[in-house]
Amino acid sequence: ETGVTQTPRHLVMGMTNKKSLKCEQHLGHNAMYWYKQSAKKPLELMFVYNFKEQTENNSVPSRFSPECPNSSHLFLHLHTLQPEDSALYLCASSGRTGRDEQFFGPGTRLTVL
């Protein structure tokens, strides 16, 4: 698949579970992002990575832990989440942070029970 892919597409987890979201981009981009999309705060920026280094953490609770092993892969590790964390989690990538078009993945629909 080309562009930005995300797995899984849907995830249901209990508050005590640990799970991970995966994002992969096939565009040769240098920057990758995690966004949370909910009815209350559409497209809320969570984390930014440039050349594998985290450059922004938008006051995200520590129960969300990002990991960027290389410029093509981005993970979001989840543990002890709350029901209010239920949302669509979107990954995106771009050539240069804030300067070029961001390409979004299809998202992971997360439900926390």
Add this chain to the structure above:
Amino acid sequence: GENVEQHPSTLSVQEGDSAVIKCTYSDSASNYFPWYKQELGKRPQLIIDIRSNVGEKKDQRIAVTLNKTAKHFSLHITETQPEDSAVYFCAASIQAGTALIFGKGTTLSVSS
């Protein structure tokens, strides 16, 4: 940090009418202003963007204008069609390469 305000939150028009969505930003250093369209159940996709050295840009039925003095920019859609129905997001980026900050979106409904 940067803050982007977007209005209106919902907009309903008749097919063939024009639609205008407005955004304001807070940081005068912002220099890149894209607009994204998100159809129901799909990912956001870029439809048009403008940089601070340009006042207006047009692509067929879509145009964006930028007023740097007033720190606002607008999306104009002419001759709207039902397939234009979607959520539209404006965004701005702060100079020095931070991420895009998005507005809260406008739900556009075009009725035939």
